[in-house]
Amino acid sequence: MRQKAPIGICVAIAAALAGSQAHTAEMKVTLLGTGTPTPRLTSFSASTLVEAGNQRLLFDLGRGVTIRLFQKRIPLGSINAHFLTHLHSDHVVGLPDIWLSGWIGTPWASRKAPFTLFGPVGTTAMMENLTKAFADDIRIRSDDEHLPAAGIAFAAKDIAAGVAYTADGVTVTAFDVNHGEKIKPSFGYVVTFEGKKVVLSGDTKYDERVVAAAKDADLLIHEVAIIEPELVKDYPSYREIEAHHTSPEEAGRVFDQARPKLAVYSHIVSATVKPVQDVPEETLRQRTETTYKGPFVIGRDLTSFTIDDKGVTAVRGDGSAITPNNAQ
Numbered sequence: 096m097r098q099k100a101p102i103g104i105c106v107a108i109a110a111a112l113a114g115s116q117a118h119t120a121e122m123k124v125t126l127l128g129t130g131t132p133t134p135r136l137t138s139f140s141a142s143t144l145v146e147a148g149n150q151r152l153l154f155d156l157g158r159g160v161t162i163r164l165f166q167k168r169i170p171l172g173s174i175n176a177h178f179l180t181h182l183h184s185d186h187v188v189g190l191p192d193i194w195l196s197g198w199i200g201t202p203w204a205s206r207k208a209p210f211t212l213f214g215p216v217g218t219t220a221m222m223e224n225l226t227k228a229f230a231d232d233i234r235i236r237s238d239d240e241h242l243p244a245a246g247i248a249f250a251a252k253d254i255a256a257g258v259a260y261t262a263d264g265v266t267v268t269a270f271d272v273n274h275g276e277k278i279k280p281s282f283g284y285v286v287t288f289e290g291k292k293v294v295l296s297g298d299t300k301y302d303e304r305v306v307a308a309a310k311d312a313d314l315l316i317h318e319v320a321i322i323e324p325e326l327v328k329d330y331p332s333y334r335e336i337e338a339h340h341t342s343p344e345e346a347g348r349v350f351d352q353a354r355p356k357l358a359v360y361s362h363i364v365s366a367t368v369k370p371v372q373d374v375p376e377e378t379l380r381q382r383t384e385t386t387y388k389g390p391f392v393i394g395r396d397l398t399s400f401t402i403d404d405k406g407v408t409a410v411r412g413d414g415s416a417i418t419p420n421n422a423q
């Protein structure tokens with residue numbers, strides 16, 4: 096026989112439900128890779144996780160994306176959709192890893208539905224070619240481990256600027272950015288959920304379209320590059336690399352014009368004559384502050400952000416709280 100719950104318990108349950116609703120309305124962003132092709136242990140190449148509602152979305156699939164997800168105890172097979180900003184290798188070398196490893200029948204993988212991927216023209220061809228390149232692994236694991244065929248299938252789409260994806264109240268919109276004449280298209284992304292907005296610049300030079308996209312944003316994640324001038328002498332391709340990216344002073348201008356609640360650096364190009372293991376942050380901070388006096392954080396791998404009705408809070412991967420530079 097059903098018993099009527101005492102009123103006190105009903106109130107407690109209602110409060111808990113209200114609490115859980117507030118919880119699900121938040122967005123969480125985790126920088127999985129804040130680096131570039133430089134093979135640093137502390138900053139893997141580009142990848143950002145956005146969690147909102149029941150959605151887990153990945154933006155770029157750089158080196159080590161699977162390792163960082165494993166550190167976060169997020170199963171590789173649980174990502175709802177993957178997005179590429181452009182096809183430079185530091186944004187896609189982790190793609191075969193998460194696609195193939197995410198299919199394996201384990202507690203940390205076990206994808207059973209097709210791998211969903213959006214990106215610029217060339218994205219679908221890449222998946223078709225990867226399927227050929229890894230045909231033996233796919234055949235062997237299908238026959239031997241009896242993994243489901245659906246889990247290694249892919250649903251890829253070459254997209255143009257505009258709304259790319261909507262699910263459970265989350266909308267992902269791609270916009271064009273200027274990563275140089277020969278790297279087109281190259282996208283930034285806007286992710287919105289329950290009145291909250293996260294903007295990723297992708298790889299870009301100073302571009303007013305990023306400013307426009309990031310107006311009223313809670314979080315703007317922007318790339319940045321510092322290249323020591325002497326490097327160009329022996330490695331002339333750094334001239335092109337520098338021309339494709341944003342300097343700290345220019346990024347500061349973007350932040351100043353867009354005025355997001357919090358600005359964040361990720362995809363930090365840091366090229367020094369003498370290669371160093373960790374990104375030197377002090378120069379980056381000082382040069383940014385010449386053009387921007389608002390709050391910003393220099394991202395490190397596994398730095399994460401929670402966006403809720405109270406604002407944006409940031410923590411490092413070890414759980415320590417971050418006070419942004421210039422926080423009021």
Ligand SMILES: [Zn+2]
Pocket residue numbers: 181183274298
């Ligand atoms: Zn690039």
Ligand SMILES: [Zn+2]
Pocket residue numbers: 131141183185186298362
């Ligand atoms: Zn890049």
